[in-house]
Amino acid sequence: MNSATVGKLLARGMVAGLLAGLLALGVAYFLGEPPTEAGIAYEAAHSHEEGAELVSRAAQSTTGLATGVLVYGVGLGGIAALAYSFALGRIGAFGPRATAALLSLGGLIAFYVVPFLKYPANPPAVSDPATISQRTTLYLLMVVLSVLLAVSAVIVGKRLASRLGNWNASVGAGAFFVLAVGLAYAFLPAVTEMPKDFPASVVWQFRVSALAIQATLWAGFGLVFGILAERLLQPRESGERIGAMEPGAVAPSS
Amino acid sequence: MAQTAAQPSVATPAALPVKAILPWAVFFGALMLLALFFVGAEQGATAIFAGEGVHEWVHDGRHLLGFPCH
Numbered sequence: 258m259n260s261a262t263v264g265k266l267l268a269r270g271m272v273a274g275l276l277a278g279l280l281a282l283g284v285a286y287f288l289g290e291p292p293t294e295a296g297i298a299y300e301a302a303h304s305h306e307e308g309a310e311l312v313s314r315a316a317q318s319t320t321g322l323a324t325g326v327l328v329y330g331v332g333l334g335g336i337a338a339l340a341y342s343f344a345l346g347r348i349g350a351f352g353p354r355a356t357a358a359l360l361s362l363g364g365l366i367a368f369y370v371v372p373f374l375k376y377p378a379n380p381p382a383v384s385d386p387a388t389i390s391q392r393t394t395l396y397l398l399m400v401v402l403s404v405l406l407a408v409s410a411v412i413v414g415k416r417l418a419s420r421l422g423n424w425n426a427s428v429g430a431g432a433f434f435v436l437a438v439g440l441a442y443a444f445l446p447a448v449t450e451m452p453k454d455f456p457a458s459v460v461w462q463f464r465v466s467a468l469a470i471q472a473t474l475w476a477g478f479g480l481v482f483g484i485l486a487e488r489l490l491q492p493r494e495s496g497e498r499i500g501a502m503e504p505g506a507v508a509p510s511s
Numbered sequence: 512m513a514q515t516a517a518q519p520s521v522a523t524p525a526a527l528p529v530k531a532i533l534p535w536a537v538f539f540g541a542l543m544l545l546a547l548f549f550v551g552a553e554q555g556a557t558a559i560f561a562g563e564g565v566h567e568w569v570h571d572g573r574h575l576l577g578f579p580c581h
Contacts (some may be wrong), residue, residue, distance in 0.1 A: 259531035267539055289575040296574075308571040325550045325572015332546035339536045339543075346526035353524055369577065378577035381570075392579035393556035467577050490524050 262489070267338045269485040270478075274334015275478030278327040284473045285326055288466035290318050294427040295459045296380030303382070303452070326470070337364055341486065348411060353490045354483035361479025366500065367407035369471040375442050379461055380466035385450045392448055402441050406476055410434035553579040 295315070312321060341360050351359060376396045384392060414430030421429065451460070551573060553559060554566035566573075573580050 259527050260534070262534050263527060263535045265533055285525055285572070285575050290571070293571055294550050295572060304526070311563055312570070316572050317567065321568045322571040322575070325569035325576065328546050328569075329550045329572065329576055332543040332550070335539055335543040336547075340530070342532045342535070346524045350523045353523065356524075373577055376579070378574065379580075381574060381580070384579065384581065386581040389579060389581060390556040393552055396579050397552075463575075467575055470575055471577070508519065 263339075263342045265489055266342055266442075266486060268337055269489065270334040270336075270338020270341065270482055271331050272334070273335070273478050273482035273485055274330040274332070275327060276330075276481050277334065277474050278330020280477045281330060281470045281474040282323055282326045284466065285322055287472050288469055289324070289463070292380050292459045292463035292466065293318070293458065296382045296463065299455060299459070300382035325339075328449075329340075330474060330478075333364075333405055333474065334482070337361070337478060338482065340364070341482070345490075348415070349418075353487040357483030357486055358479045361475045361482075363407060363411075364478075365471060365475035367404050368400060369475075371403040371438055371469075372396060373468065373471075374463075375399050375445060376448060377464050380463040383451050383460065384448075386448065388448075393447060395448065399441065399445065403438065406437045406441075409437075413416060536552065555580065 286343065294314075337360060341357060344360055345353070345356055348356065376392070376399055410430040410433050413433055414426045417426035417429050420426075549565060550569050553569075553574075554563055555578075570580070
């Protein structure tokens with residue numbers, strides 16, 4: 258029974274991730290593509306080794322972008338649903354929807370914002386292709402560190418709650434997280450490879466849209482998954498609410 | 512900590528046992544991470560398939576989702 262519940266949550270997480278991915282795709286296409294194009298234009302103007310295109314720009318910026326964002330959405334949704342299965346009933350007196358909202362906020366911060374502040378998203382032509390291995394290692398290290406520290410902070414907060422009360426324990430756990438992340442920032446090497454004449458406005462636009470994509474993805478996931486999880490976990494209550502809202506739809510004769 | 516149920520209208524759901532979650536988390540967690548790997552890093556720092564096809568296909572998504580790229 259419980260194992261089946263986890264499976265159902267996982268499936269709902271992937272569906273919510275797909276829907277959130279569709280929203281994020283809209284943001285990526287309308288906000289993210291213009292600065293991406295600008296980066297590619299800079300790249301074309303500054304390099305002479307123009308080889309044959311494997312995938313056309315038209316495909317990259319539409320179906321290619323959609324593949325990337327949607328697969329990412331489903332993957333994140335699945336992982337977030339598994340994390341939700343652990344968090345449910347363990348992080349405090351929160352119902353299914355509030356737990357989904359808190360988990361999504363935590364996911365956005367731990368999985369994206371914290372690594373982003375150290376190693377931000379970059380448009381094409383900003384990074385040195387020769388350092389891709391180091392940059393990938395550092396970025397993944399920062400993501401793993403951030404997620405582990407966030408989980409530790411939640412556990413620390415839970416332990417402190419019985420002694421300090423919920424508010425003080427949460428503030429203490431938050432302070433622990435910020436301090437630990439600050440130490441990681443201080444000790445991990447910086448990456449500074451941007452060409453001196455690369456347009457700053459393009460970088461700014463690109464990074465703001467990258468942040469907007471993730472905020473859309475996590476907010477969309479939290480809201481959709483919260484509804485789906487609540488219907489699964491508290492079916493009677495939701496059923497009453499739907500019945501109360503649409504009396505005409507469920508009453509064939511009146 | 513969860514015993515501070517001030518509002519009886521919001522029912523705190525029972526925690527799912529770790530034993531029930533673990534098999535799903537291990538198998539599907541790995542599968543989901545593999546999906547993220549293909550979007551974020553395949554044919555970049557390391558590669559499962561030879562060539563540049565996957566990298567080029569998800570190129571824009573990889574940049575815009577914040578992963579390191581060329």
